[in-house]
Amino acid sequence: MAAGGADPPALDRTGTRQTAETDKRRQILDGARSVFMSAGFDGASMGEIAKVAGVSKGTLYVYFDSKEALFEALTLEEKRGLAEALFQLDADDPDVRGVLTRLGRTYLVHMIRPDHVAIIRMVIGATEKFPRFGQAFYEAGPAQGVARLAAYLDRQVATGRMRRADTELAAKHFLHLCQAGLLTRLLFAAGSPVTEAEIGPRVSEAIRVFFAAYGPED
Template identity: 70%
Template sequence: MSEMQDTHSQPPPTPADGSLEKAKRRQILDGAREVFLARGFDGASMGEIAKTAGVSKGTLYVYFDSKEALFEALTTEEKRGLAEVLFKLDADDPDVRGVLTRLGHSYLVHMGRPEHISSVRMVIGAAEKFPRIGQIFYEAGPCRGIERLGAYLDRQVQAGRLTISDTPVAAQQFLDLCKSGVMHRLLFAVGDRPTEEEIHKTVESAIRVFFAAYGPNAAPR
């Protein structure tokens, strides 16, 4: 169950409008990220989050009425922002191999970051009890990335540079090829983060397979 506000505390003031409210919200989210990554979703408490963020527990509840709401806001903001950075693709760039190579490299670099692995583990652990957390994480991150990459692939199909009948599926397949065994290995804490050489080889392999299936001369599929 969600942690509830202490009914004996005085009701905190309503958040101010404008920059002050944004700064306070940012302060809370930064503190929440630190606690969630250190304690996991179940282990984190609103009291500890308030302390780490440097706000009163009452103030925390003005902005977020539960731990689930706070986690959802943090996940949505971070994953959407990340998708916009990683998948900022120029639809008119004719160098499809170059675009996908750069995307694959940045994608794998991010996937291998310890804080990302910790986030995925935390969501997986909490999703059974709180399915909405898993849904929020998936929709804000992977789904948005696939949507953006699919839009880029659509333009390349129209330009005759690729032969794809289902671009969302092709986008998912390319990302899966890039992370291949790397993500599973890291999730189970087996081995180290991928080296530049491993990233390069993995992305090169993904590009080869992708173009064998969807290159301009490939059979329609």
């Protein structure tokens, strides 16, 4: 009996079950991430994923009916989470340079993470066989980021802090100015590893060029 003589509501039991299911799904995704990162998409197997995740193959198939479905869920979560973390922009902050500088730095810090680069490589590799992977990955990550940044820039145009422009294109320009070939270098493992010391100058130069094109008109 609960306090006051009433039975615990059914919602509590349902909530507990849903929490357990969410935890189990998280456990599977964490195991799958480890296997995909070490073996790649083609080299990974559902048996190995179940083993690393600490679940039975039967349990694994209850949550994901194929390796493809599991891979898609994992990569979408990665990009969606990144977009949520990076593109929380205060549209009313009058310090546009400050907002964009913080975004640029955070964007590059995440961009150079080895695990992030590895996931992009895996998606590119799997997209030839499963085109929907690339489409879904793009829509969940890059497209979401551009849309959020464009919405922020729309507000800056409306307040006169930026000149009138195609803000979707401007958002793409800013993000590409920040990484300016960096992602290509990382994907091909060309040159030395990227250091955080490179990030500040890159972002500063991106801001300079971006404002030369999109800054407020005199």
